[in-house]
Amino acid sequence: MFTTITENPEATKQLGGNLGRSLFPGSIVTLVGELGSGKTTLVQGIGQGLGINNIIKSPSFVIIHEYSGRVPLYHLDLYRLAGTEEISSLGYEEYFYEKNGIVAIEWAEKMKDLLPPEFLKIKLEIVNLSKRKITLESHGLSYNKVIEKLKRLSCFY
Ligand code: ADP
């Protein structure tokens, strides 16, 4: 587990950038935190880390956005979806198991029972207007390595 505080949106993007450089093809990242906690901002950073030039927007209307970078990024936002049934109909398995990209899921708690056994969980908490507490928790050994690499890139020891 790894916890850090970011003091502004740029720092959250930078953390995301280092994360993007640490993830492997097939990685699944779940993002949990209230509206405005910085989930999309972090995904924008992941995109930068993957060399994606397009601006990553909040995909609240379109549920899945695909971006092509060094590794493809699939950005899912489940905010508008009600429950497991609606989520099952998305065809998300394809993104998890076949495409070999990086999958980032906002409001991932809504598909808790559908997640594969291994993923990286990121919890974002609002400390105040500009501070966010960001906690990374690995579920699976490969994500321990991701966190170790992220720490090295960020010079957190
Ligand atoms: P979410 O996707 O969780 O709803 P967003 O990333 O869309 O959140 O929005 C986060 C908002 O909080 C943005 O308006 C951003 O400018 C602001 N903000 C302030 N401080 C931070 C920070 N340290 N990290 C991320 N966002 C921050």
Ligand code: MG
């Ligand atoms: Mg968002």
